[in-house]
Amino acid sequence: xxxxxxxxxxxxxLKEFDIDCWLTFARETxxxxxxxxxxxxxxxxxxxxxxxxxxxxxxxxxxxxxRLTVAELGVYNSVTGFVKGFKxxxxxxxxxxxxxxxxxxxSVGSEICDGLTYGMFLTLQNVLSEIEFENRxxxxxxxxxxxxxxxxxxxxxxxxxxxxxxxxxxxxxxKYITPxxxxxxxxxxxxxxxxxxxxxxxxxxxxxxxxxxxxxNAGAHYAxxxxxxxxxHILNMDFGVKVNGYxxxxxxxxxxxxxxxxxxxxxxxxxxxxxxEAIEKAKQGIKPGEIGESIDKIARTTITSHGYxxxxxxxxxxxxxxxxxxxxxxxxxxEKYAKKPFQKLEAGMVFTIEPRLTVPDHGxxxxxxxxxxTETGSEWLTNPQKNIILV
Amino acid sequence: xxxxxxxxxxxxxLKEFDIDCWLTFARETxxxxxxxxxxxxxxxxxxxxxxxxxxxxxxxxxxxxxRLTVAELGVYNSVTGFVKGFKxxxxxxxxxxxxxxxxxxxSVGSEICDGLTYGMFLTLQNVLSEIEFENRxxxxxxxxxxxxxxxxxxxxxxxxxxxxxxxxxxxxxxKYITPxxxxxxxxxxxxxxxxxxxxxxxxxxxxxxxxxxxxxNAGAHYAxxxxxxxxxHILNMDFGVKVNGYxxxxxxxxxxxxxxxxxxxxxxxxxxxxxxEAIEKAKQGIKPGEIGESIDKIARTTITSHGYxxxxxxxxxxxxxxxxxxxxxxxxxxEKYAKKPFQKLEAGMVFTIEPRLTVPDHGxxxxxxxxxxTETGSEWLTNPQKNIILV
Numbered sequence: 058x059x060x061x062x063x064x065x066x067x068x069x070x071l072k073e074f075d076i077d078c079w080l081t082f083a084r085e086t087x088x089x090x091x092x093x094x095x096x097x098x099x100x101x102x103x104x105x106x107x108x109x110x111x112x113x114x115x116x117x118x119x120x121x122x123x124r125l126t127v128a129e130l131g132v133y134n135s136v137t138g139f140v141k142g143f144k145x146x147x148x149x150x151x152x153x154x155x156x157x158x159x160x161x162x163x164s165v166g167s168e169i170c171d172g173l174t175y176g177m178f179l180t181l182q183n184v185l186s187e188i189e190f191e192n193r194x195x196x197x198x199x200x201x202x203x204x205x206x207x208x209x210x211x212x213x214x215x216x217x218x219x220x221x222x223x224x225x226x227x228x229x230x231x232k233y234i235t236p237x238x239x240x241x242x243x244x245x246x247x248x249x250x251x252x253x254x255x256x257x258x259x260x261x262x263x264x265x266x267x268x269x270x271x272x273x274n275a276g277a278h279y280a281x282x283x284x285x286x287x288x289x290h291i292l293n294m295d296f297g298v299k300v301n302g303y304x305x306x307x308x309x310x311x312x313x314x315x316x317x318x319x320x321x322x323x324x325x326x327x328x329x330x331x332x333x334e335a336i337e338k339a340k341q342g343i344k345p346g347e348i349g350e351s352i353d354k355i356a357r358t359t360i361t362s363h364g365y366x367x368x369x370x371x372x373x374x375x376x377x378x379x380x381x382x383x384x385x386x387x388x389x390x391x392e393k394y395a396k397k398p399f400q401k402l403e404a405g406m407v408f409t410i411e412p413r414l415t416v417p418d419h420g421x422x423x424x425x426x427x428x429x430x431t432e433t434g435s436e437w438l439t440n441p442q443k444n445i446i447l448v
Numbered sequence: 449x450x451x452x453x454x455x456x457x458x459x460x461x462l463k464e465f466d467i468d469c470w471l472t473f474a475r476e477t478x479x480x481x482x483x484x485x486x487x488x489x490x491x492x493x494x495x496x497x498x499x500x501x502x503x504x505x506x507x508x509x510x511x512x513x514x515r516l517t518v519a520e521l522g523v524y525n526s527v528t529g530f531v532k533g534f535k536x537x538x539x540x541x542x543x544x545x546x547x548x549x550x551x552x553x554x555s556v557g558s559e560i561c562d563g564l565t566y567g568m569f570l571t572l573q574n575v576l577s578e579i580e581f582e583n584r585x586x587x588x589x590x591x592x593x594x595x596x597x598x599x600x601x602x603x604x605x606x607x608x609x610x611x612x613x614x615x616x617x618x619x620x621x622x623k624y625i626t627p628x629x630x631x632x633x634x635x636x637x638x639x640x641x642x643x644x645x646x647x648x649x650x651x652x653x654x655x656x657x658x659x660x661x662x663x664x665n666a667g668a669h670y671a672x673x674x675x676x677x678x679x680x681h682i683l684n685m686d687f688g689v690k691v692n693g694y695x696x697x698x699x700x701x702x703x704x705x706x707x708x709x710x711x712x713x714x715x716x717x718x719x720x721x722x723x724x725e726a727i728e729k730a731k732q733g734i735k736p737g738e739i740g741e742s743i744d745k746i747a748r749t750t751i752t753s754h755g756y757x758x759x760x761x762x763x764x765x766x767x768x769x770x771x772x773x774x775x776x777x778x779x780x781x782x783e784k785y786a787k788k789p790f791q792k793l794e795a796g797m798v799f800t801i802e803p804r805l806t807v808p809d810h811g812x813x814x815x816x817x818x819x820x821x822t823e824t825g826s827e828w829l830t831n832p833q834k835n836i837i838l839v
Contacts, residue, residue: 087652087771087772088483089559100652101651101652103772120784122670122761125670126671141784143783143784163565163566165574166567168475168476168479168565171480172565174554174559175562175566175568176554176556176557176562177566178569261492264491280517379478381476381479391531392533392534392535393495
């Protein structure tokens, strides 16, 4: 079971980083759910809920009505239920454990480690100050990052399953695309396939898939439009599904042959080849100990050295329970990425690689592959696109 | 359109409370989505995104790839897209507006107003300190509360639609329940009906509906079990659906007649009558200006005066985009409810009323109705249950 696996992993991470207590503190989790909760409990929680992990133990303090659901997971040494307030049982538990540092889920640089709201931080500080523990709070970024990023066997299996389904659906839609059909119709065909297979969408359904045909299309993150596929268009799609809560995230590039064409025009083929080359070179650079900024630079300079504009985002992100997951990023040293491009790559991380470039008058070439970092380098999780899909 | 309606309402609330700027600040909103965003934008956002509302204007600073989606809403006076960082455009905008106070979404007492994470608070404080605005931050609790709680016409229509569907499904399932059938089977019948109607579940699907049959059932918040309905059981259900993002939340009580019984035993009927009486009396007390603590007390003492134990939670909560929504609560003065029971009731708020009691050897009687507060009192949104449903 995932939760058992991840709670054990968390205890080991506390040993590795020598932090003696990790506290996840949340309330009404259907409204403001800390993303770390997915590894600690399987249900939404109503009242102020505390999950306390140490190097050797796990404890929970939750509303009485959530007690049984948490206790049945069988991973907590104690599950305390309260009716009127969480303060007393939490203070009692922490006093017994008496940790030097209490790591909580906040981070300036990593949204995935930043589930604690400011109001809950103030609440916690107040509760801890009554037992003179208020100076023990530290950021749990290292713990939460590693817990999310170092994927377990179960997690990888779910992701492989999601990827296989995504590839199947790309295959099916490649036979459906034809001149005259709109971006919306293509998206609708794919959505029906997702529903038929009882999968979840990897991100907001409105833009999953995102479909872009031809020059001057709307650009990334924009919902499919009524724009029709035309001969001579490059068409690209961004699409992913979720299996057991784990995501795929892939892009594929298509070209719609004009009358008399057997192969794409040289400019289109050149753009495609440059993207494939950029992905391949970036992948070769990936191994534990490297940083994402260097990997991004490999792909970025491959593209600019062929005379194209650089892509206006990072080369690749991690994937997991969210399509954008994890802290370390294959990205440039831009303000909005903070320290993410400088975090060391580790075995077990799953990354996308997704450079793009524009071929004037035809459209956008964009491929997104997924890889997993191994002890010595990386392995493809996707079957990488090596040929432009011809329609 | 909802967003147009709510952004206008927000400007008016800023006038009413004399606050000159409300800032919602979020990133990767599929991971940590501020619940206030639903009133400001229709899509998930990737990078640090700022929505700045004043008494007369609305502005947004978002990642370049989200710019078009936000601009097309047609409610923002300016939408600035950035590629490398949000800091400069946000600082520029705030310096131009030069507000005395900047209200941001944090709250100790109200989770629905507490969407700003601690990491994002620190980020914002840092960005503001560079322009010497760091002492202008205040809590937006009043604004966010009122915006969520004072329902617009569109919002009420969606909720009425959700309630009508919930009542229909309760009717259908009442003909399906029979001795021998399990809680799980009942839940599965209702879930199919939700899917057939293409509705969403009002809360976590695992416990929507929650179904409890007989004495010693698992208690609230617990998933349906393999426990079978038996003659002599009281059965209760907690169920709601979502229409256009707005929730219903209702409970109904059933009794399974024993051989030879035409009516429930006196103890069951008495328990049921007390719950109906408690709801009716509480509803009569509800009007603008009252506080939830007094309303809870009316129902609580009705129940204890008949010799039953008091229910171990608040009498009722608001509903809206979440089944538990809003700040003001019909609840007792318990630590976990903080100041919520003492906030004044206002016209336009939608509340549940949901007392419960146990009838020994039979089960739990629990009814949950929904009302909307009017200028002079309240109106039923549900068709209130006045008779125990006999199976």
